[in-house]
Amino acid sequence: MNELASLGLILLFALLVGHLVKFARVPEVTGYLVAGMIVGPSALGWVTHENLEALHIFSEVGLGLILFSIGAVFELGRVRAIGRRLVTLTLAESGLAAALVFVGMLIIGQPWPVALLLGAIAVETGAASTLMVIRENNAAGPFTEALTGVIGLNNIFALVAFSLAAVALDVSALAATGAVSVGGIGRALFPLFWQLVGSAALGFLVGLLLASWASQVVESGEILILLIGCVLLTVGVSTVLGLSPLVASLAVGATMANLSGKSRRLFGALSRTDPPLYVIFFVLAGADLDLSLLPSLGLLGLVYVLCRATGKLAGARLAAKRTRFPEPVRRLLGMSIFAQAGLAVGLVLVTRERFPDIAPTVTTVVLGAVIVFEIAGPLSARFALDRSGESRPHEGGDLLPLDETSSV
Amino acid sequence: MNRKYLASLALGAALVLAIGIFIRGRLQRAQPSAPAPPSEASALQQLSQDGQLERISDFLATRIAAVAPRVVYIATVGAAGFRFGQGDTLVTTLAGRPVISVAATARDTGRAAPPAIAEPAPNDWLLVVGRTPEGRVVSSAGLFGGRAVRQCDNESLAELVLGVALHDSFAGAGLFNLDGQLVGMVVRCAGQMAAIPMAEATRLLATTASLAARVWDGYGFAVSPLDSLARAYFASDSGVLVVTVRQDAPAALALRPGDVILGVDDQRVAAPDDLAVLVGDPPAEHDVVRRRGKSDARVRILRRDVVVGTPTDSARSADAGIRLAERSPPEGVIIDAVRAESPAGRAGLRRGDRLLEVGGRAVRDPRTARRLLERREGATLVVFERDSAQRGVLLPR
Numbered sequence: 001m002n003e004l005a006s007l008g009l010i011l012l013f014a015l016l017v018g019h020l021v022k023f024a025r026v027p028e029v030t031g032y033l034v035a036g037m038i039v040g041p042s043a044l045g046w047v048t049h050e051n052l053e054a055l056h057i058f059s060e061v062g063l064g065l066i067l068f069s070i071g072a073v074f075e076l077g078r079v080r081a082i083g084r085r086l087v088t089l090t091l092a093e094s095g096l097a098a099a100l101v102f103v104g105m106l107i108i109g110q111p112w113p114v115a116l117l118l119g120a121i122a123v124e125t126g127a128a129s130t131l132m133v134i135r136e137n138n139a140a141g142p143f144t145e146a147l148t149g150v151i152g153l154n155n156i157f158a159l160v161a162f163s164l165a166a167v168a169l170d171v172s173a174l175a176a177t178g179a180v181s182v183g184g185i186g187r188a189l190f191p192l193f194w195q196l197v198g199s200a201a202l203g204f205l206v207g208l209l210l211a212s213w214a215s216q217v218v219e220s221g222e223i224l225i226l227l228i229g230c231v232l233l234t235v236g237v238s239t240v241l242g243l244s245p246l247v248a249s250l251a252v253g254a255t256m257a258n259l260s261g262k263s264r265r266l267f268g269a270l271s272r273t274d275p276p277l278y279v280i281f282f283v284l285a286g287a288d289l290d291l292s293l294l295p296s297l298g299l300l301g302l303v304y305v306l307c308r309a310t311g312k313l314a315g316a317r318l319a320a321k322r323t324r325f326p327e328p329v330r331r332l333l334g335m336s337i338f339a340q341a342g343l344a345v346g347l348v349l350v351t352r353e354r355f356p357d358i359a360p361t362v363t364t365v366v367l368g369a370v371i372v373f374e375i376a377g378p379l380s381a382r383f384a385l386d387r388s389g390e391s392r393p394h395e396g397g398d399l400l401p402l403d404e405t406s407s408v
Numbered sequence: 409m410n411r412k413y414l415a416s417l418a419l420g421a422a423l424v425l426a427i428g429i430f431i432r433g434r435l436q437r438a439q440p441s442a443p444a445p446p447s448e449a450s451a452l453q454q455l456s457q458d459g460q461l462e463r464i465s466d467f468l469a470t471r472i473a474a475v476a477p478r479v480v481y482i483a484t485v486g487a488a489g490f491r492f493g494q495g496d497t498l499v500t501t502l503a504g505r506p507v508i509s510v511a512a513t514a515r516d517t518g519r520a521a522p523p524a525i526a527e528p529a530p531n532d533w534l535l536v537v538g539r540t541p542e543g544r545v546v547s548s549a550g551l552f553g554g555r556a557v558r559q560c561d562n563e564s565l566a567e568l569v570l571g572v573a574l575h576d577s578f579a580g581a582g583l584f585n586l587d588g589q590l591v592g593m594v595v596r597c598a599g600q601m602a603a604i605p606m607a608e609a610t611r612l613l614a615t616t617a618s619l620a621a622r623v624w625d626g627y628g629f630a631v632s633p634l635d636s637l638a639r640a641y642f643a644s645d646s647g648v649l650v651v652t653v654r655q656d657a658p659a660a661l662a663l664r665p666g667d668v669i670l671g672v673d674d675q676r677v678a679a680p681d682d683l684a685v686l687v688g689d690p691p692a693e694h695d696v697v698r699r700r701g702k703s704d705a706r707v708r709i710l711r712r713d714v715v716v717g718t719p720t721d722s723a724r725s726a727d728a729g730i731r732l733a734e735r736s737p738p739e740g741v742i743i744d745a746v747r748a749e750s751p752a753g754r755a756g757l758r759r760g761d762r763l764l765e766v767g768g769r770a771v772r773d774p775r776t777a778r779r780l781l782e783r784r785e786g787a788t789l790v791v792f793e794r795d796s797a798q799r800g801v802l803l804p805r
Contacts, residue, residue, distance in 0.1 A: 190432070194428050198424060198425060201421035201428075202421075202425060204418070204421045205418060205421050241428075241429060259414075
């Protein structure tokens with residue numbers, strides 16, 4: 001089947017499954033993922049590997065838009081109010097998850113490089129699916145705000161953790177050959193600097209362009225063109241320059257939210273138009289999941305899943321209590337950040353490229369665990385949002401823009 | 409926000425990007441061409457001049473470690489011969505040439521480009537790096553002493569003379585220079601190991617494997633000549649034995665491993681070369697006389713490119729009674745281990761193969777498999793699946 005037909009099929013089938021799962025009180029995003037698994041190469045094969053490759057661009061843009069939306073959380077006023085506490089909270093849940101996975105892997109006899117990389121990847125929480133659940137539940141309040149902030153920060157931390165782990169591996173490889181030098185360490189550290197500082201710089205510049213242009217634009221159609229143009233530009237340039245499209249898109253959103261008086265209108269325009277893109281994104285993500293990996297997860301996968309889940313739950317609970325977040329955050333945040341996808345899969349690809357000798361283990365464990373977490377994550381996030389009392393019925397059945405939901 | 413403040417932030421960001429792009433460009437240029445920078449040979453020369461033997465062997469071990477991840481043992485020994493194209497499979501086998509059995513050397517990592525091929529110069533250090541079926545790396549290093557000609561039964565081969573003993577486990581190993589470029593490979597030649605340059609290996613393929621490769625590519629099956637054991641088993645003096653059938657090929661509807669092809673389009677088939685009639689110009693449909701067990705039948709095979717739709721589609725839409733669909737539930741029994749010196753080991757069965765039939769009886773569970781294997785009398789045809797292709801071998805008693 002060609003790509004256009006695949007795309008049409010994806011949208012219609014996802015809509016159908018999205019309707020069906022509502023009866024089972026399951027988040028739509030889970031429905032989309034399941035729809036993807038069904039039509040993907042693992043099951044029916046209507047969407048082939050070649051289709052997935054060709055449609056990959058939609059996934060990139062979808063993830064860019066999602067991170068752009070999350071960037072809105074980092075409005076300076078809000079950052080000043082809860083920024084430090086959010087950082088502590090995210091550090092705790094990420095750190096504990098990473099540490100438990102690292103130790104768990106060592107205990108079951110994995111070599112330290114594998115344990116280190118898996119620990120670093122365990123930090124990541126899937127931004128897209130969690131954000132979609134927030135939107136679907138039309139949730140707003142302190143819990144939702146903390147959750148969105150944690151997701152944004154968490155992705156940055158995951159990138160830092162992975163880059164540092166990669167540096168450690170590179171340096172130890174240099175040490176083994178007796179070739180440690182300042183230049184070598186510098187070379188190993190550069191990707192970390194580039195992915196964070198470089199991506200933030202690009203995001204800031206594009207955000208600045210977006211904010212200053214937005215003040216001249218009146219029509220909502222034009223606003224949309226401007227916005228999508230900027231996100232495409234960010235993702236495209238990041239790819240060419242080897243930057244992180246994720247961090248750059250986040251930075252565009254954050255810059256926009258801080259500099260433009262029209263940011264709410266902009267984010268509003270986006271959220272009314274982007275559902276088809278998100279549906280494509282999630283169905284493709286589902287189709288990309290290789291279900292045949294599940295049985296091969298074994299003890300390794302079990303340890304990874306359990307350690308990561310425990311770390312997230314316990315870390316979030318302890319830190320939220322210490323940083324005096326309100327009760328719902330303490331009780332429920334941990335279970336709402338299980339989801340894992342996007343960046344984790346990206347980091348697996350980097351692992352394959354940079355460390356081919358240990359990549360098979362890392363790939364099997366992470367891609368297998370992603371299936372578990374992408375199904376369990378949205379379910380538990382929805383449960384947490386419902387229990388927090390911040391879910392609200394939709395007015396007129398329409399999804400509300402993110403900034404309205406998160407700034408109430 | 410203050411305009412000046414914003415402008416200086418934007419300037420800072422642009423500066424960061426510009427510096428980053430500059431450094432990135434420099435680093436990319438300085439990046440070693442996989443896996444070692446071209447200065448490795450001079451580094452070694454320096455060590456040799458210093459006379460530090462221990463450091464030389466350390467150095468060679470480092471270079472081998474750099475190359476080893478790229479070398480894999482190829483599980484599939486297909487009939488299509490050498491493949492450089494897709495980047496994943498470098499070498500399979502030289503079909504139809506039992507004299508030269510090339511097992512395996514390959515570049516593993518899926519999307520990476522195939523390794524660069526280089527010509528060795530006299531006194532170059534060459535690394536011999538291979539893998540055993542169990543995945544263990546075998547390696548050695550030696551000085552390249554020049555070229556010679558080696559007689560392998562009826563075949564004269566250009567040989568690379570190395571200052572290193574090549575034992576049996578090096579079969580199929582790759583020869584790399586210190587910069588990680590592939591210069592040749594180790595093949596079995598008249599019972600002994602010989603290192604041949606890549607150009608020679610490619611030539612062998614062009615002259616010997618092309619018919620088998622074209623049959624494999626065109627129809628999806630591979631054959632071998634009938635040896636004395638097979639002749640007795642199939643009670644036939646002529647014909648060729650179908651040893652491998654791609655599951656997604658239309659030929660799979662008509663042929664399966666263990667069949668003997670006796671004729672094609674009313675012409676007798678006595679040796680693999682007689683299949684040349686299949687790869688000529690159209691027609692792309694042929695009548696094949698096939699012997700399965702004791703009964704002969706005339707079946708029709710189609711070339712893969714003339715089948716409407718993908719081969720898988722055609723296989724699926726075919727009468728369900730003819731053969732199982734590709735996505736049928738797993739059948740057969742996975743082989744856990746094979747003793748090298750056992751009949752199964754000698755027949756080429758390996759760990760991970762899925763045993764499907766023993767002596768014409770389907771294998772559904774380990775118990776049946778054990779029973780059928782224990783009760784076999786004389787040579788028995790065993791059909792198994794490896795890498796999505798069904799193969800058949802005769803298991804000696």
